[in-house]
Amino acid sequence: MADVSGHAELAERRAAVLPDWLTTYYQDPIDLERGAGRHVWDAEGNRYLDFFGGILTTMTAHALPEVTAAVSEQAGRILHSSTLYLNRPMIELAERVAELSGVPDPRVFFTASGTEANDTALLLATGYRGSNQVLALRNSYHGRSFSALSITGNRAWSPTSLSPVQTHYVHGSRRRGTPFADLPDEEFRAACTSDLEDVLGQLHGTVACLIAEPIQGVGGFAVPPDGLFARFKEVLDQHGILWISDEVQTGWGRTGEHFWGWQAHADSGPPDLVTFAKGLGNGLSIGGVVARAEVMNSLRASSLSTFGGSPVTTAGALANLEHLLAHDLQGNARKVGAVLRAELEQVRERSPHVADVRGKGLMIGVELVRPDSGEPDPAAATEVLERTRRDGLLIGKGGLDGNVLRIAPPLSLTEREAREGAAIVADALAATGPRS
Template identity: 55%
Template sequence: MSELLARHRAVMPSWLPLYYESPLEIVSGKGARVTDADGNTYLDFFTGIVTNMLGYDVAEVREAVERQIAKGVVHTSTLYLIRSQVELAEKIARLSGIPDAKVFFTNSGTEANETALLLATYARGSDEVLAMRGSYHGRSFGTVAVTGNKAWKNSSLSPLNVHYLHGTDHASPAFRGLTEQEYIDVCVADLREVLDTTAPNVACLIAEPVQGVGGFAMPPDGLYAAYKEVLDEHGILFVSDEVQTGWGRTGTSFFGIGNHGVTPDAMTFAKGLGNGFAVGGVVARGDLMDGLKALGVATFGGNPVSMAAAGATLDYVLEHDLQGNALRQGATVTEGLRALRELACVKDVRGKGLMFAIEMVDPATGEPSSPLAGKVLEATRERGLLVGKGGVHGNVLRMAPPLTLSSEEAAEGRDILLDAVRAVAGQA
């Protein structure tokens, strides 16, 4: 592995992070488990950054892809009709709840968010965008501009005029003494002040129902409904970034924004829909989607192979009620992990469905501790579990297992996490 690591560092950019002191190469997988090049097997609670939504080697997805490849057509472009693309768009439009919805497919969440920003700014004739503190929306110039997480923000240069809102900082010193409703009221008052004083013509608010890279930080349910009342008064559009929260992962709604009782003007999606195949897109009100006057295509977006994978994945989610499974298995894990709140080095355990996180802090100061989170990352690997790491300060362990996770696997992962965090706490 040292030889491959040296080759990686020689030809890949230095800003491309690798997990672990000794990075691993995953070479095979089945269900919720993967095997590395040294023959070690792990229970995977991070699924390729919340992407292998059904797990690995799922027959229904594999066979759908194989059938398409066997036809000899892996690409035609959007200049030709693609039956599987139309069929998938019909399903997504129906599931979205957005009136007269239309769908545009891309290759990634970054591209999807770029498209949504283009739709909104064109429709409103404005470059002003509202975004959330702590957010992440992609790595391109436009999506970095609306990202509120400085660890992933390479440049202050921006094609957009962005104003950042409160919503996931209830625990900060300014707000920690407030009830959830009081916090919502303060956030809404701040939004009104932003609109009254610094933002004369806002195009849209773009927001994640649960902030993925931000360490699964989440606003209280109902905040976005309260925000939308204000947005509607001004004609401002609302874009829900569902790249990590879509397809039932939160357990309590099919799209994350459903927990707020809101139907947005547009939603972006990617990651889990293809179960590892590259697919992203936007579903939006038909008038908003049709509003662009210039022509546009996505050369690879919605290609027949990705559509075959995505269609099979979505069918599997619906036919097996994976949203319900996410709710059940997520409760098994999160309720068990709450015992960790007794530790001085654990600030919080939070989650919705199969999105849950552990926030690590220095036990002496209470300040965010990325090193302690790194130690837990290593400790879970040693015990046969893969997890993720994030948060604005890099101090959050974040987990998003396959939606197919069994009760036994949920309990196994929970127990490994409990043991790993307690072991690190004993050394802190």
């Protein structure tokens, strides 16, 4: 592939005007200029198989014709109006999301991002319950705003201890590196439920909600055993505590087996609120909340959204959603995800760096450790990221220690592309030297 040093001037310009903490991937950052299907091209003409989708956002495909046409057509009519006016694309998308949500008597509010969606869910839950006490999972991430960071249990993404809510963290998803690491699923569920009960027993007064990702995204695709949140909900219901399922990364069929991540924990019924974003817009800036009408309508103040539910973004998002449903991309995520997972499991058998391969559907994490000690190896993850980019594959990384490869291609991925990408990961791991 061509050398990417031509991006150096743009990187210098970026550094001169954007914050230092706004990091980029790769020692030599790349400027992605265009995309088609599961591939993208940088400004130097290099082609990459995209296994990260702009952080799990390109859900169906790059440059999907249906989305492009819907956005273009709507932009030719009117770009903006706000929620102060009737908005047909917003209403049509809300009807579709409500129908698919699984939440009883649902109401939908659109935002411009997943962070804002989680902010809104916190506002609704704390107002409805009259309490600023919130439960969240250790190793969690829910966005970049002040309130979303206050419920983030991952030190790498939490820059301040100041908080508008009082957050209490419970065990739930992350196993490696915790006292629960070696427990079988049922014992893990029991231990986490006992931990939840113990935390609640130490609190005074009303608790507003528990917010949890069905699979922790930034936390390295940490996966709780199926049914855990159903056990949690039984405890929450005893106290009237609301359950918020953060589906910003797991929603819309990415896990393959279900349309929503919470449905793997459905024995005790659906969440009270579901937040979503990312994949719905396929790159358009959209997020939102679905909540029971009793909760959504409990807000006792005037409110609106300037950009949430924009005619252009909702028109594009509806076209994207209808394409996903018509082509059963959830089913494809299940089928091709199984192929990709099997290929990566073979990589695990050959590579001493790989401690765990986990996930569901097309949401797969590969955890890397030092072969001699079993300690997290973030340097190896960075090296693999660089090597895969040089070989034409884009992946992500995350986890509490930054040592987990995050693999989440568009849901239209083919079996051939799954094997191609897995082979590139395998070669990168094979070339990554041991560390002492």
